[in-house]
Amino acid sequence: MAAISSAHWRRLWPRQSETFMKRLLPFIIILAVLGVALCSAWYLTRSIPASTTVVGSQSAPSPSSGSQPRGSQPPATLPVANAGAPGAEPAHVLGPATAPARLEEFGDFECPPCGAFHPILEEMHKEFGDRLQITFREFPLVPAHQHALAAASAAEAAGMQGKFWEMHDLLYERQKIWKTEFDVRPIFEGYAKEIGIDVERYKRDVSSDAVALRIQKDGSRGHSMGVKGTPTVFLNGREVPFESLPPEQLRVIIQREIESKK
């Protein structure tokens, strides 16, 4: 009886095993996909900060590490950028040329992150005073932004009358108002009137070759320095990673540059 039973089970076992495996297989597949998805997400989020930090720089050392999770710490050093082609001269500059920290921003007035960066830069300007020099370079993202070129021209035309920064501030502060409009010319002319410049001269300058050339030169400088998006910020010739632009990180980086020049 026992022998019959054993033979019976031996005959049944492969089929039962097959059925069992078939029932288990979808769960194995699901768990495998879950494992792969979680591992790849973990790996990718970890690997991104490493690629955006140190690229052989002689900048001042810092206790912070490049392998820290993104968003929590500024990079230990900044990637080296080439000197680049000359931009428009004279450049739009705030702060003295002798400042130990020289920040150069390539911006687009229609770009929302640039608009968000504007108050941060104002904060840095107030905080560091003469220790920080800020240069603005035009980098309108054409054709991604329909009014970017018009806004850059408006700022440059205001600059022809010595009011670049006043127009720069208004364009950023009211970005949400004008960026969705069909025709921005009358809006910008209104801004020109508001900042107290000669509107008739502004109207001539805004479409002049001189203004177009300035924008083109700034753009050429940006391209030569590897700028591909906005805002792109260089500090003493080294690119500050985009994720290090929040004020708490930018402050540390600027402070470090100032201390390294002492």
Added chain:
Amino acid sequence: MYAAAAVLALLGLVDAIYLTIEHVTGQSVRCTIVAGCSEVLSSSYAVVAGIPLAMIGAAAYFSVFSLATLAAFGYRVAGTLLTPLIVAMFLVSLWLIYLQAFVIRAFCQFCLLSAAITLLLFVVVLMARRIKSV
């Protein structure tokens, strides 16, 4: 049909993981010459109760993948649960397309890809139901 839904859900999962990483790391927030700005991922609509919408999408795609795989292996309950889930995802996708077109006024390529995958999933489920009813 369920196998096709599982494959589509897998594609959706990859897309949603990519979007989640973009969102969490802030990689796509800068405006670029080629792709313009990632205004969609940086908008207030990209987060629901502090959780990135892309992460919720990844969870939804994983659920669809799991249910479709189980259904393909003969688990009938999974097939029954799959339909309302995909219909819900389809409706959410329509809402997100509306937000991109009329509220944010900007499109995100990988968000549109996700919407396209959900639309295909919806079609697959409809076809599966039709075949079943014939």
